[in-house]
Each structure stands twice: as structure tokens, then as C-alpha cells.
Amino acid sequence: MKKTLKWLAPLLIALPLSACGGDEPPPFDERENLLTIDDQSPEIPNEIVVAEVLAESAGYVVIHDADDEGELGEPLGTLPVEAGSASDLTIELARPLLDQELLYGSLYLSEDDAETFEPDDALLAIDRGEPVRVQFTVSIEVEEIAPALVAEDQIADPINEVVIAEVASDVDAWLVIRADDEGTPADVIATASLEAGSYEDVRVILSRDAFEDETLHASLHIDAEPEDDFDPESDIVVTVDEEPLTTSFVVTLPELQPVATISVDDQSVSFEAADSIVIAAAELQGFAGWIAIYADDEGEPGDLLASELFSAGELENITIALDEALAASATLHARIHQESPADGDFTYDGESDEDPIVVVDEAPVMATFDVTLIDPSAPQLTVEDQLLESLPLNEVTIAELVYDQDGWLAIYDAEDTLLGAVAVAADPAVKANIVAPLNRDIEDGEALRVVLHSDITAGDAFDADVDLPVLDATETGVEASFIVELLENSLEARDQSLDEVSTEVRIDALHAGESVILEIFAEADESVLLAEAALDYGIHQDIALTVGRPLEDGEVIVAQLFKLEEGERVPAEDEAGDPVRVTFEVTVPDGTPAVFLTFSSNGNSYRVSAVRPAGYVDIVDGGSTTDDPTLTLFRGWRYGINNTVYSANPLQFGHPSGIAGLDFTSLISQDESGSYNGDSQVNRVADGQRIWFTLTQDLVDANINTYRSADTPILMRGDLDIEDAPTLIER
Structure with a gap:
């Protein structure tokens, strides 16, 4: 953002002169504030040396870059100084400098601490009526980039990614990964576009999972036609000393417990x-x-x-x-x-x-x-006591029937009332897990009886008076009794570490003996609902629930079952008549995001292919198939992003400016351009293709409203809609 400076007019001071013995005026060249920074060639490209500074009170030396018009630009580094003079001071900058880059150095007088100090024209030191500001130029030795490609044997984790330890090219290039065919590079299974430069630990996503002990081949190809896909015909392999620049490496899989x-x-x-x-x-x-x-x-x-x-x-x-x-x-x-x-x-x-x-x-x-x-000619019937684990509640299962003729299995209750009958065919002679539908729901603990009947008239309905019971060799009816039980309400949840996102909790197991509503809330504040889920009768395991706010480290969370009675929620009870309720503690490691997004690409556009937890998928306007979608972010929340196209399109977050928005102020970024990259409250963490940051009020005030690619900034950019965190529902 271009800043207009208000230059202070020189002060005209009338000094009385005495011809005979009056006080002598101060020497005209006596300095109150001074800043000297020479043109220089820094050995470390993100450090500069201040030759001399003189300050009448405590303050800061601030280094700014120059904007596109050569005027004062963004701050790059700040160094506190005490009142008095000092020399040969080193200031570390937020990014490496460019060769022949114009910089500004300014002296500001302020008693603020480093955490809150911001350069302000009102604080600019004045000497002899002029602002204490200097210009200087840096010369950075630019080394020639020698093409290089280094890949080491590695464990693929995840198993569809590999890491290339070192890549360097003096032209835009394609990094290509091929499968192996008896020691020879074969099918292309991954490509990554790279701008000219040197890179370390480049992650490349494969088109399939790697195999255990698989040999892969990496090669570097000149990008003959920018912005097109890799073409093995036109994008020829880079050579060094007339030899193709290729390397091979072996991939093993993580030693995960199967x-x-x-x-x-x-x-x-x-x-x-x-x-x-x-x-x-x-x-x-x-x-x-x-x-x-x-x-x-x-x-x-x-x-x-x-x-x-x-x-x-x-x-x-x-x-x-x-x-x-x-x-x-x-x-x-x-x-x-x-x-x-x-x-x-x-x-x-x-x-x-x-x-x-x-x-x-x-x-x-x-x-x-x-x-x-x-022997299939000897009828046998096996049925076991059973627990109905899911809907419907009007079915029972017969474990096994040995019978080589057409027949019926009839189900009776304790009063010998017929509840249902299921036809069985002669073939196969041994039949297992026969499901018999009944004409009413089972009652908990009910005793039932299954009887094998003959099928006298094929194709008609069961008739107990005609289709008589089948007798075994002892002239005894082939039948069996069993007990059917229903589920009792219960909940299981363990203490859990939320190390991926702080807005998702899991319930290990839930038995619903009726239609229930699972509520999640904090033990410290039971007045608001964090999450809820309506569940039918049945056994539910490993239930993931999206909660309405980021959870805090050490919070105790409550899960409780409710049911509807006359439209009102009342606590569901267990077999002993007690409310079904469990508590568990969550551990939230520092830096855990509330929401984690996965960025991918569709040609010249970003796409958000995944959102974790799934309950926040609506923050992506249009869903996973929308190009450069508008993202809704909540102020104060922490976010994580896996940018799978990082190597070609590192992310920047900020706001456009200038004519048609062609200028851009980068606030947070995967490269070194973000002015808030080092802010302790934002707590930006970058790990290759992944980045984490907190959306602080300072970022909102700085007008963060756009995300874009640092390398394809015009085509790949989308809007950010900043909102207050969602309002929680009262219980």
C-alpha cells in the first residue's frame, strides 16, 4: 500500500546575536538525529548494515522497500535503538533482497515496545528541519543456476507422494516421475511444473499409490510451451555434459500396523x-x-x-x-x-x-x-438367542436349516400366535442365516419359537392346517426356541487429542434403543449447543461430530442422549433409569487449526477439493468443483491449508490495489512476501505445501480479502468473505 509522506517544513528560528559578550549560538552543524546507511553488498541477502545512527531519544531504525514508482513501500525490518549514537548495526529483514534493489532507511523516535510499534510519519525523527530518511542500493551477487536433480531412497508418507530432495533449473521446467520397467523408466505417474530456480524437498503427488520397494525414476524437462501440460515430445529432457539429467530412487511404504x-x-x-x-x-x-x-x-x-x-x-x-x-x-x-x-x-x-x-x-x-x-435327509434346525442391532425390529434370523425339500419356517410367540412364515426351497439342502419377517415389532426379551413345516401345495401361502409340522426320525417336530433382546441406550467416548482440527470430536460407540438426539456441549457452559445428531435405533460406532466453535485445550465435553416426548426433548435413560451421559476431555495442541482445507487445481484455477471437518464444507461457495471459489473465513479462527499445487502456485493472502487491482499487498503467504508472516499472533507456520495461520483482527483491519497464486496471480485468485464466528444455539 503506497503511503503519502507529509514532509515537515523547515523551522525558522530567530537567534539574537550579541556583539559584546552575549551567549554564543550553537554550532550550525551540531546534529540531534542522524542515520547513515551506505550502498552495500550484503553477504546474507536478508540482512543490511547501518553504518551510523544518532538519536536524541529511544526509537527504531526501519528499513522499507520501494514500490513500483520508486517511492517508500512496505517495512522489511525494524531495529530498536537507544538514545545516543551507535554504529555498524545489523538489521534482519523479512525477505531476501534483490540485486540492485532500492531501499529506504528511516529513524523513528518512539517509546513503544517492539510488539506494538508501527512506523508513523508523526514519529519520524527530524534533524535541521528535515526527516531523517536515507536511500541506498544493495548489490546481491547472483549465482548461475546449475541444473541439478537429487532424489534419495525414501519412505512414501502418504503413500501417493514422493519428495525430491533437490531440484535446480535455469529455465522453467517439468519435474517428471516415471515408473520402472526392468530398470528402464516407463509410464509417467507424476509431473510438477517449476519456475527457473533452486528448490529443496519438492513434494510430488503420484497418480497412484506407490508400491513397497518400488524403483522410480525422476527427470527434468525444459518447459517448451509455458502454461500447457507436460508433453514428452516437446518438453525435452535437460542435459548436463550431454547426458540426460535423471536419477532413480527406491520407495518403501510406512511401517504402519495393518x-x-x-x-x-x-x-x-x-x-x-x-x-x-x-x-x-x-x-x-x-x-x-x-x-x-x-x-x-x-x-x-x-x-x-x-x-x-x-x-x-x-x-x-x-x-x-x-x-x-x-x-x-x-x-x-x-x-x-x-x-x-x-x-x-x-x-x-x-x-x-x-x-x-x-x-x-x-x-x-x-x-x-x-x-x-x-446328511441332508435328516432335518435339523438351529437358531440362537439374538440381539437386534439395527432396524427393522420385526425381523429375526434363523442360523441354519438342514432340509432337502420345499417347506416353511413359521415363527410363533409365547402364546402360540403366528407372527410370520418364510418359505424355504429344497436346494441347497443346507441353508444359513435365513431372515424371517414378522407381522409386528419384537418386544425386549421376548421368547419365540420357530417350527419347520412342510409345503403341501407349492406356490400357495402358508396354511398351518395344511402345511403340517415336519417330524424327525423320533417322530418329534423339528423346532427350536430362542430369546430376542433389544438394545439399551448407552454411550462411550474416550478422552481425545484434537491434533488435526479443533472443531471435530468423536463418539466411540452409541447404542440407541429408540430414536434419540445426541447433544454435545461443554461442561463449563451447558447453556449452548456445540453439536447434535439425530439417530435411529441401532448400534452406531465412531461418530464424527462437527462442533460450532474451536475447542480449547483441557476442555471437558459432555455427550448426552435425549428423546422427544410430545415435541419436547427429555433425557433418554439407560437400563437403570439414569440419564445416558458421558464426559471426556480434549487435548488441543498449540497451533491446531479449526478448519483444514485442501487446495488443488483445475488448469488455471484453484479448487478446494476437501474441507475438514465436513460440517464446514459450506464455507466453500459452490463446492469442490467451483473454480477459484469464494471462501468464508471466521475472524479469530485458525486455518490450515494443504496446497497440493504449491510448487507451481504458492498461496498469497492479502488485498489487490492499483489500476484494475494489478498491484497486490501480500499479508500472509507460502513464500516470503507476507508482511504478517512473522506476526506472533497470526502464528503463520509454513511446511512445504502446508500453511497454518490465525485470522487475527489485525489481518481483518489490514483488509485481507483475496487469495491468489504468487506465480499465476491474475488467473488463480478468489475472494475471501470475512465473517464473525457462527452463533451457537441455546440449549
């Missing part, structure tokens, strides 16, 4: 179906893996009977074919192995490290189960 589970029920199969088993459920988080089936050897896995590869994810009711059909009932083991190396072959032998056993909490992820071979 997360996996497996559940297998005991099962009965006919002799004809003894060539496969069913896995009830399994989960592989973040890795592909094998489910291997083993025979039993004195309680431990023995001979391998089957193996099948699965991608990461959740699995349910998976049928795995055995290499050979079982000849008799047996105990088997199902165990999960990690697919490593990724070759599609199961090569675990217990000695090498290939396809290792997945271990969680120091135990192999394994399930042991019994397989019983049965």
Missing part, C-alpha cells in the same frame, strides 16, 4: 457341498491380502487347503473354494496374510518374509471354526 479382522461361523455342509467354506465377514484396511484356509494340527494351522486374494475393503459372506473337498467333519483355521510382494501369488512358507501373516495387537488375525458334514 488393520484387519476376520469372522467365520461354525458351519454345516452336505457331502456334496464340502468343497467350499463361507467367511462371514472380513476387513482389510489399506492393503490387499490373502485369506488362507488351513487344516488343524493340534490346535494350530497345518496344511494349506485354500488361498484367495482380496483387495482392501470390507467383505461379507465370501465363499472360498477348497483345493479338495472335505472327507469328514473337521476343525479349520482362516488366517489373513498381506500381499507382499504384489505378484498375485501366495508364497508364504513360514521362513521367508513373503506374504507375511497380518498381526494386530501382537496376535495373528485368524479365526478357528468347525465344519460339520451332514
